[in-house]
Amino acid sequence: MLGSLVYVGGMTTENAHAQRDAAGLTVGEELARIGYLGPLPCPGPAPYAFVEAHIEQGPVLEAAGKRIGVVTGVQGISWQELTITGQSCHAGTTPMALRHDAGFAAAALTTEVRALATQLGPPQVATVGVLEVHPNLVNVVAARARLTVDLRHTEEASLQLAERRFAEAVARIAAAEGVQISSRSLARFEPVEFDCDMIGRIERAAARRNLAAMRLPSGAGHDAQMLARVCATGMIFVPSVGGISHNPVEFTEPDDLLAGAEVLADVLWGLAHEE
Amino acid sequence: MLGSLVYVGGMTTENAHAQRDAAGLTVGEELARIGYLGPLPCPGPAPYAFVEAHIEQGPVLEAAGKRIGVVTGVQGISWQELTITGQSCHAGTTPMALRHDAGFAAAALTTEVRALATQLGPPQVATVGVLEVHPNLVNVVAARARLTVDLRHTEEASLQLAERRFAEAVARIAAAEGVQISSRSLARFEPVEFDCDMIGRIERAAARRNLAAMRLPSGAGHDAQMLARVCATGMIFVPSVGGISHNPVEFTEPDDLLAGAEVLADVLWGLAHEE
Numbered sequence: 001m002l003g004s005l006v007y008v009g010g011m012t013t014e015n016a017h018a019q020r021d022a023a024g025l026t027v028g029e030e031l032a033r034i035g036y037l038g039p040l041p042c043p044g045p046a047p048y049a050f051v052e053a054h055i056e057q058g059p060v061l062e063a064a065g066k067r068i069g070v071v072t073g074v075q076g077i078s079w080q081e082l083t084i085t086g087q088s089c090h091a092g093t094t095p096m097a098l099r100h101d102a103g104f105a106a107a108a109l110t111t112e113v114r115a116l117a118t119q120l121g122p123p124q125v126a127t128v129g130v131l132e133v134h135p136n137l138v139n140v141v142a143a144r145a146r147l148t149v150d151l152r153h154t155e156e157a158s159l160q161l162a163e164r165r166f167a168e169a170v171a172r173i174a175a176a177e178g179v180q181i182s183s184r185s186l187a188r189f190e191p192v193e194f195d196c197d198m199i200g201r202i203e204r205a206a207a208r209r210n211l212a213a214m215r216l217p218s219g220a221g222h223d224a225q226m227l228a229r230v231c232a233t234g235m236i237f238v239p240s241v242g243g244i245s246h247n248p249v250e251f252t253e254p255d256d257l258l259a260g261a262e263v264l265a266d267v268l269w270g271l272a273h274e275e
Numbered sequence: 276m277l278g279s280l281v282y283v284g285g286m287t288t289e290n291a292h293a294q295r296d297a298a299g300l301t302v303g304e305e306l307a308r309i310g311y312l313g314p315l316p317c318p319g320p321a322p323y324a325f326v327e328a329h330i331e332q333g334p335v336l337e338a339a340g341k342r343i344g345v346v347t348g349v350q351g352i353s354w355q356e357l358t359i360t361g362q363s364c365h366a367g368t369t370p371m372a373l374r375h376d377a378g379f380a381a382a383a384l385t386t387e388v389r390a391l392a393t394q395l396g397p398p399q400v401a402t403v404g405v406l407e408v409h410p411n412l413v414n415v416v417a418a419r420a421r422l423t424v425d426l427r428h429t430e431e432a433s434l435q436l437a438e439r440r441f442a443e444a445v446a447r448i449a450a451a452e453g454v455q456i457s458s459r460s461l462a463r464f465e466p467v468e469f470d471c472d473m474i475g476r477i478e479r480a481a482a483r484r485n486l487a488a489m490r491l492p493s494g495a496g497h498d499a500q501m502l503a504r505v506c507a508t509g510m511i512f513v514p515s516v517g518g519i520s521h522n523p524v525e526f527t528e529p530d531d532l533l534a535g536a537e538v539l540a541d542v543l544w545g546l547a548h549e550e
Contacts, residue, residue, distance in 0.1 A: 056368065057365045057367075057368045058365065058367075058368030058369060058370075059368075059369070059370070059373060075367060077367070079413055079414075087519075087522065088521055088522045089518070089519055089520060089521055089522055090332045090333065090494065090495055090520040090521045091400065091402035091404055091425045091427075091521075092332075092350060092352070092400065092425070092427050092493075092494035092495040092496065093331065093332045093333030093334075093493075093494030093495050093518070093520060094333060094334070094400070094494070094518065094520075095333075095334070095397060095398075095400070096389070096392045096393065096397070096399075096400060096401075097397075098334060098518065101389075101402075103385065103403055103404070103406050104385060104386070104389050104403070106382070106406070107381070107382040107383075107385030107386050107403070107406070108382075108386055110378065110379060110382030111379070111382050111383055111386050114371070114376075114379050117371045118371065122370060122371070123370075124371075125366065125367060125369070125370065125371060126371075127366035127376075127414070127416055128378055128379070128382070129366055129378070129408075129411070129412050129413045129414060129415050129416065129417065130408070130411050130412065130413055131378050131381070131382070131406060131407075131408045131411070131417075131420075132406075132407070132411070133404075133405070133406045136404070136405050136406070136407070137404050137405065137521075138354055138356075138404045138405055138423040138425055138461065139354075139402070139404060139425055139521070140404050140521040141402055141404065141521075142404065142406075143522070145406075148413040150366045150367070150413055150414055152366075152367050186413065218367075218368075219365065219367035219368030219369075220365055220367040220368050221367065243364070243368070243369065243373065244362075244364055245364060245365040245368060245369075246363055246364055246365045246366075246412075246414070246415040246416075247362065247363045247364055247418070
């Protein structure tokens with residue numbers, strides 16, 4: 001969503017070009033290398049409206065037997081990276097009480113993240129997706145660890161509560177294990193509510209084609225949440241088989257893709273032809 | 276300790292040469308490459324006695340204010356590698372109740388390993404040194420994870436108890452998270468007790484030089500535990516500053532190294548000159 005964020009003025013072009021991946025490559029240099037480094041200034045002109053069609057990437061539509069998801073908004077997202085510094089030592093000779101085990105602290109934080117989601121209940125989701133320890137050897141207590149935490153909620157106040165609970169767990173585990181834990185934000189977006197008029201247009205378009213529809217929030221982030229800052233915005237979902245996404249078996253039935261495309265076309269035609 | 280294990284007949288030369296590292300290189304090919312692939316058959320002739328001097332790699336001697344450790348034996352070692360298979364999915368759209376998170380299961384096993392050591396109490400030590408998740412991305416629930424568990428105890432029955440407790444935790448966590456967990460043994464050595472006569476020789480040698488000494492078991496594995504299968508064996512420890520080992524700041528005072536070498540020389544001289 002970097003492109004849409006820059007387009008709406010949420011980040012400068014220079015800052016976006018300076019973003020670096022894990023291999024050290026920058027967005028700007030790579031755009032130049034593949035011939036996509038464009039000259040137009042950002043933020044760009046605001047469109048009249050923005051409508052995005054997407055697979056749900058979750059199990060809700062399939063479970064409810066609906067063809068069309070009328071997206072009410074996008075969950076707030078909080079991404080943090082935690083770096084833990086302990087002390088490497090010999091796994092055979094170091095008594096448990098003398099350890100400052102960065103790997104154990106990372107594992108304890110990971111189980112706290114699950115406990116936090118369980119205690120707060122749906123729609124809170126919380127994930128540790130990255131988990132690395134160093135030196136990563138069978139007989140050495142880990143000196144360092146790195147992990148990421150992905151917290152999402154449809155309500156900003158609830159997302160902030162989850163962030164506070166996690167910060168408390170970080171402080172508690174750092175003190176108990178005698179390790180240093182530093183954190184930095186990788187991404188933070190408040191929940192977004194889509195335009196009421198756009199939601200109504202999508203619902204009416206689905207009804208005219210006799211497609212069973214339901215309202216639902218998006219669990220994933222999308223360009224639409226960036227465009228919603230500058231224009232009326234809506235989103236159309238179609239079902240993901242088994243709710244599976246971010247996995248090679250991700251699949252949506254061709255008929256469902258067609259249904260979503262037809263609703264998208266109808267809504268765009270309506271927007272283009274109104275007075 | 277691969278060389279000493281082969282020397283005493285605990286593993287065939289062919290099996291040792293076929294061992295492969297993480298980069299896929301074999302011991303046999305690498306020995307040939309550096310010119311160390313020798314022609315002599317194993318097991319080799321049993322020596323009359325074997326005495327090994329080593330840094331303690333732990334905090335016991337320093338804490339007790341002793342210069343010489345008279346090693347009574349070596350802890351039993353159990354190394355396992357666990358491979359966890361879950362299902363990757365989208366961290367934003369997948370409700371917590373539908374997850375089969377290999378990374379969470381790995382973290383839960385890691386905290387169980389710590390709990391096991393705490394419950395069983397010293398001298399039980401238990402360590403997760405290797406911890407990896409795939410695909411290791413911030414917004415993807417992990418499909419797979421790999422970890423190692425290092426369990427050590429001076430008593431074989433206690434080590435087996437720790438292994439059973441860990442196996443129970445594996446079964447419980449696999450069922451609760453809906454993941455598959457397979458394990459394989461990377462190494463398993465029973466505790467070794469050194470020869471009583473050798474222990475006495477080392478104690479007397481330290482006393483003659485007015486070096487403060489104490490008996491203690493070794494937490495780390497050593498060649499001496501392999502030689503103990505075929506001859507009278509003993510070990511001499513000197514203090515590790517801060518108990519730190521497997522860490523770049525590992526250090527032993529030169530005077531302590533000298534003290535250990537003198538005790539070693541005295542014991543060897545006594546063995547060589549007795550009738």
